[in-house]
Amino acid sequence: MEKLIGRNLNISVFISGRGSNLLSLIKYSKIKKSKIKINLIITNNKFSKGLEFAKKNKIKNYIINYSKKKEAEHKILEYLRKNKIDLICLAGFMKILSSSFIKKFKNPILNIHPSLLPRYKGLNTHRRAIENKDKFSGATVHFVTPKLDSGKIILQKKVRILKSDTEKTLAKKVLKIEHKLYPSAIEKILKKSSF
Template sequence: MVTLNSKSKVAVFISGRGSNLKALIKNSKLKRSKYKISLVLSNKSNAKGLDFAKKNKIKNYFIEKKLSNFENRALKLIKINKIKIICLAGFMRILSPNFIKKAAIPIINIHPSLLPKLKGLNTHERAIKAKYKFSGCTVHYVNEKLDSGKIIIQKRVRVFKSDNPKSLAKKILKLEHKAYAEALQKII
């Protein structure tokens, strides 16, 4: 049985509403969970995910938007807090190769498409425009290339003719909440 002390410490980087963060926190509290969310960092002061972190008594910080300052402070906090894995959950910045190298721990990301298809932004609009029969989400390791790291888990959903970008986004977000926790459990 996993005890609280043996759970791997995870940092989550966010920029927005924090729904994936919320799902990760919820899953981290399950007995079978192998991880604990120990740190939440945001590059936006008004990110709603910071409120979730506060409510759950998780150390959380807004770090100014300039990427180099964010990365330098993040590296210090990761070391101080003995973080073992970084999760990017709606973190809308591309980390520098220097940060990835210096962090020297796994960094994973969740992306709202079935990679390698639809790297980058506006995935739901692009999936519908391309008339894909399926879309979904991918949890992958972060490397120096955008949305190109080794895939950990993918979940897919049917795209119906009646779907629009908003309805597709809603369906995929539900999958994301499950996939991220599963991926973390898998790699620990």
């Protein structure tokens, strides 16, 4: 991967839902010390609220029909190449990328997951943490590999689970820390990496 000389890191954010992590990354990209530029937003959901943030901030965005996964991924790879994307950030993207896509992209792909991995891979993380009477939950930013939620951990942050917490209140607490964690994880890999 070429070194970042006098330019920002071009990022594509993949979303499916409300896009709150996308919004926190957009805000982070606008601060002075930030070395990132969000060039492209990909979604599989035309009703994703995150598209409003894309339009508001004049960021190129594409809605991808995932009914034929192979074709969808081929199209996404084309968009990534055209827009010279250095890094993908998955932010509540509800589709699993194929190992072929991950290999073809070649650059890092990050994901943010609402649990303290390796605990609770997959879905319903808050419910599982509460049912198991865990004292802590949290969020993890990790590299994406073909194995679900199993890539190398970049950064984690904990939140305490109170006895009064429900799935909803815990989700709210975890989301709040996600918004700070994702930009911090990007900063961390920028310091270590030879982008």
